Amino acid sequence: NAGVTQNPKFQVLKTGQSMTLQCAQDMNHNSMYWYRQDPGMGLRLIYYSASEGTTDKGEVPNGYNVSRLNKREFSLRLESAAPSQTSVYFCASSDNTGASRGYTFGSGTRLTVV
């Protein structure tokens, strides 16, 4: 039972480099989410996808782009990384946007931008 799988687990980038964080779920969930977690800040929503083919901005979308490749996969791209994007990134999924049964989280990607 894989649930939500994220890759890579760790990454170090130089300022200005780009990268894509991968996320896939095998629970046939419709909705997927990208959060970042910083000390003392809780989980902040970057982007979400309510269903295949749709994406919307969350609370902190600047500097990021997303692609809902299919129902299983939702990727997050940093086009030009900045030190302020050093964070832990979590992907999550749910079976509906009402979140009535909560979200299932992946194991996270720890990103450092130097």
Place this chain on the structure above:
Amino acid sequence: QKEVEQNSGPLSVPEGAIASLNCTYSDRGSQSFFWYRQYSGKSPELIMSIYSNGDKEDGRFTAQLNKASQYVSLLIRDSQPSDSATYLCAAAGGKLIFGQGTELSVKP
């Protein structure tokens, strides 16, 4: 701005005691409420959900909801050192909105 507020802690309790974690939310349209446990360096794990006013018990955990006061709490009875973690409260009126988390430390 919809908000969920928690005391960041740390909250320290002795082993065997009751730990009480509290949360308030601003969106009266929120319908579902959740408690997640997050061990250091790990991802959040759903431990309790509650949808109606009152108490919901699951083993050593009891979630309490008071919609009139916009207040959610989590009680952990017979606290164990393995309960030491950060506890995240979340409210859903659409997407989940998370609080900043309360760090709990259970001392042997």
